[in-house]
Amino acid sequence: MPKKMHLILFIAAFAAVMIFSGALSSEAGGGQLLDIGEASWAEQEITEMSALEILEGYPDGRFLPYQSVTRLEAVAMLIRTLGLDDQARAMEEADVAYQVPYLPWGRGYLIMGVERGMLDKNYLNQLEPTGAATRAQVAALVCLAFDLSATGSSLDFADADQIPYGYQEYVAALVDNGLMQGLPGNVFEPNSVINRAQMAVLLSNLLNKELADPYPDRRITGTVSNIEPISGLIDLQEGASKFLTAECRYYLDGKKVEAAGIKNGDAVKLTLDDGGQVVLVQAARSSEGPGANQGQVYQGLVDNVFFIGGECWVAITCLDGTKITRSAPSSVMVNDPSGQMSLAGLSAGKYIEMMLEDNQITSINVLSTSTVKGKVTDVESSILTITSGGSRMELEVPGGVAVLKDNSAVSYDTIAVNNEVEVAVYGQKAIKIVILRDTSPEGTIEELDGGEITIRDVYGYINTYTLDEDVEVIIDGDSEGLGDLNEGDKVRLELNSRNYVTDIEVLDSSESDLEGEIRDLDTTGAYGITIRNSDGDKFTYKVVEDVDVYKGSRQLDFDELETGDEVRLELDSDGWVDEIEVLDYGESDLEGEIRDLDTTGAYGITIRNSDGDKFTYKVVEDVDVYKGSRQLDFDELEIGDEVRLELDSDDWVDEIEVLDSDQSTEEGVISGLRTGSSPRLWLTNSDGDEERYDISDDVDCDRDGDSIDLEEIVIGSEAEIEIEDDEVVTIEITDDEDITIEGEIIDVRVSSERIQIEQSSGNQFTYYLEDGAILRDSDGDRIDLEDVEEGWDVELRLRDGQIYRLTEL
Known part of the structure; x- marks a missing residue:
């Protein structure tokens, strides 16, 4: 989701449509609220928000639930929900280097809004604070305030095309997270003003979803x-x-x-x-004890709705695979996002929540879901990663989720990387997965017979594909014939829309995909292991039950392996792992706390291991000493350091690794960077959490094995950083070519089809346009490169380091 889309959130063009006619009033506590019964559907949330002083009543005792919320009030309510009310009030008279609109109250909230990234200081003077906030604008504010990531989900509201350009992802994020929902008639009404009752429900949802807890x-x-x-x-x-x-x-x-x-x-x-x-x-009400009525709540996909003797029965499958069938009185109505309907209107495939009392259905709510189509890029035991429309998303997969292929139920293990899937999503959970086709299946050739090829994939599944009459075989980059293929060759297939094989690529037979760091282990049921090799690629394999696991001369059980271990795998003829060698092994007497050091003459070191035993070793003169990615001198070691030793063939220590408890490694996207005398870095992880880090003066920066400077780092790059003593000591850029970035255009060269941007860090970068690149202005209209102007704030989507989409923000 573009972080700078808020640059256009509140400019005067919106204000012309949505100005609130009343004067801006500061709220005040008013004891019991006299009029919230007018919005009985929101009574609980209004009472809760009023009690927490996040959204208060007025001095005359009224709450005015249907009064619109102004933009300033929306910002203030969200700041309070974040628990930053005192800080905002303290900023009321703060001296800032940008213009803040004159207000009788709330100046500090606007400043705090800038600090939180909700508002842009450069556009603050165009803000109409007394204008009524729309539902779409509030959705954007919430996403920016709470760092909610876009899910890439499509919106099926009847008026989805009325959601202003740039706001679709914000609205989708709130709908998918269960924070906002549609209105009767399956509409969202993005440009309608949000009222105080609706705002109370939204704020309560933020608390109940544990996205905030101010008090x-x-x-x-x-x-x-x-x-x-x-x-x-x-x-x-x-x-x-x-x-x-x-x-x-x-x-x-x-x-x-x-x-x-x-x-x-x-x-x-x-x-x-x-x-x-x-x-x-x-x-x-609990299911036991005084007053119990066996109240229960179930969520699941509707399997069937049927009537027996005038009584309706509803059968659902919960996400854990449990099947529930219960009856419902004819008086029960179904609450659908488009409005209420009778039980007869409930159909199979709907995702519902049903409440039971005395083992009978008392109410049914149809939950708002979305559908995402995309290509699978990673499969883990409980996380499915897919790419859709250029956006990467990780979906939580419950244990019993329904998986279909060719209209038949299959196991979750059937899903493979490069499968094209259609996923029904509720919040961040996959509730139903349909495998549409294998777009680029990989595996080992089992049989090549006439017009068909049979391969066994890394999961052990065997699939047969029909060959297109013009199928092309690629070996080492050269075009070859089918006769050059052999059983046992590892290949990647390309399929057309009919699922016919059009291309067969013989993959490199190197063992790089059989050696790497363990990223996931399945030690229950059928064993499984996922490793990441030195290129960052992940591979998942099935493991035989009697797999041999070695750590040096010791033999281990499979469940003694740990995530992070460096291993080498051996496969049997069926492509299953039958042997695992742990590469980063060491005996217990080679790891412990330094108790003595001899740094003069012949080097020596004494350590005490976790059992309290002491061991003394001689140390070679040119011993390698590492602390994370940093190399130290032997005399920089200190008594008390936790270390791991490596011995040469003469049992002298030739390598020492300092195991610093204050050292950690983080992965994510660089979302902010400050260079200069006090450099800082902001990193957003896969969960959407952003952390700020100070950068060490002697930080090591690396990209593709080459040393780079901070001035060469692009905000938006994927990176792995190493933190030591609360400072970043190494930055490894893992991807700065297939990413989305933002910046201000400072130069446009039409003849060479390139532009130069400057990011908020002050770093400048030049990019060329890909053939057929799509360029759009802030209204969403297609434009040519000669229409692009210096000074524009833009979002660039890169592919192989070139621009394939440019959007003015």
């Missing part, structure tokens, strides 16, 4: 051991005891009740006011 001491969960509404006291089995306010509101299983409706044994979430008293009790 953890004011949100308590537990089980009721005693409740006395008259004396105003509630006790929890976990030991907490709290007073209930006179205005406290009570909800049981989502329905409003009186205090007497809460029973001992109910699971509760308590929301406290700033005085520590309970203002909201949200209870769920």
Whole structure:
């Protein structure tokens, strides 16, 4: 998701449509809220947000649930949700190097919004703070405030084409994360203003999804051991005891009740006011104990809906593979994103949540899902990585997820890299996976018979493909004939739309894909192992049950292996791993804490291992000493250092590795960079979490084995960094050619089809356009290179280091 798309969020073009006619008013606490019954669907969330002072009532006691939220109010509410209210207030009079609109209140929230990356300082003077915020604008603000990543999911709302250009990914991210949903009629209404009740629900969702927790001491969960509404006291089995306010509101299983409706044994979430008293009790009835009615909630895909004797039955398959079939009274209505419907309107394939009481369905909600098509780029035991439309996404895969191929159910292990799949997604979870076809299957030739080729893939599965009459065979880059192929050759196939093989490429027979670092292990059921080789490529193999595992002269069990071990694999004739050699081995007496050092004359070292035993070794004069990727002198070692030793054939120490507990390695995308006297680096990992690091003055930077400077690092590059003593000491750029980057255009050369950009770090880079590159202006219109102007902020999508898409931000 482009980080600078917020540059155009609030410019005056939007304001012309959405100006809020009323004056901007600062909210104030008003005790009991008198009018939230007008929005009964949001009562719980309004009460919760009011208690936490994130979204307050007005002095006259009204909440005004249907009043629109201004842009400034939206920013302030999100800042409060992040727990940064005090910091924002402290910035009210801050001296900043950019222009902030004059406001009677809230200047500090705008400054904090800039600090959090929600607003751009260069466009702040164009902000219309009293203008009403739209649903699409708030979606963008939430994504930027909470660093939510785009999922690449498509939106199936009837008015999806009305979502402003650049906002689609923000809206999709909030819908996929269950933070916002559509409105009746399967519409999103992106340009409609958001009201205070809707905002309360959104903010509550952020807390319930654990994306924020600004006041953890004011949100308590537990089980009721005693409740006395008259004396105003509630006790929890976990030991907490709290007073209930006179205005406290009570909800049981989502329905409003009186205090007497809460029973001992109910699971509760308590929301406290700033005085520590309970203002909201949200209870769920347990399946045991007083007042129990066996209330349960299940989520799953609808398998069947059928009627027996006038009674409706619904059968679902949960994501863990459990199948549930329950009946529902005819009065039960189905809550669909497009509106309510009868049970007869519920169809197979829908992903639903159904609530049970006394083992009977009491309500059904159709959950908003999306469908993503793409190519599989990585398969792990619980994570499926696919690429769709140039975006890479990781989807959580529950244990019993439905996988279909050719309309038949298959196991999850059937999915292979390069499969083209269609995935039904709820939040970040895959709820159904359909294998459409193998676009570039790889494997070992089992048989080549006339017009067919049979290969065994790395998972051990055998597949047969029909050869196109013009099939081409490529060996070492040269075109050859089918007769040059042999059983046992490792090949990659290219298929056309009919799944006929059009190209057969014989792959390099080197063993690089059989040696590397363990990235994943499956030690239950059928064994499996995933390794990453020195080129960064991942390979997954099935493992025979009686696999031989060696670590030096020792034989290990398979489950003694650990993620991170460097290993070499041997395969049997069926392509299964039958032998594993651990490469980075060492005996227990070669690892421990330094107890003595002799750095004069003949070098010597004494270590104490984890068992308390001491060992003394002679050290060669030119011993190699490493601390991470840094090389040290022997006399830089210190007593107390944890080290691992390597011995030569004479049992002298010829290599020492310092095992620094303050040392760590992180992978991700460089999302920010500051060079100069106090260099810093921002890294965003695969979970979307961004961390800031100081950079060591003697940092080592590397790309493709070559040393580079900080000024050569592109923001947007994929990298692996090494942190030591809270500073980055090494930066290895793993990919800066197939990435998405941003910057300001400082030079355009039409004749040579190249542009030069400057990024926020001050670093400048020149890129050439790929043949057929797509260029778009800020309105989304296609343009030519001569239309591109210096000074534009742009997003560049690179492929092999060349621009294949340019978009003005």
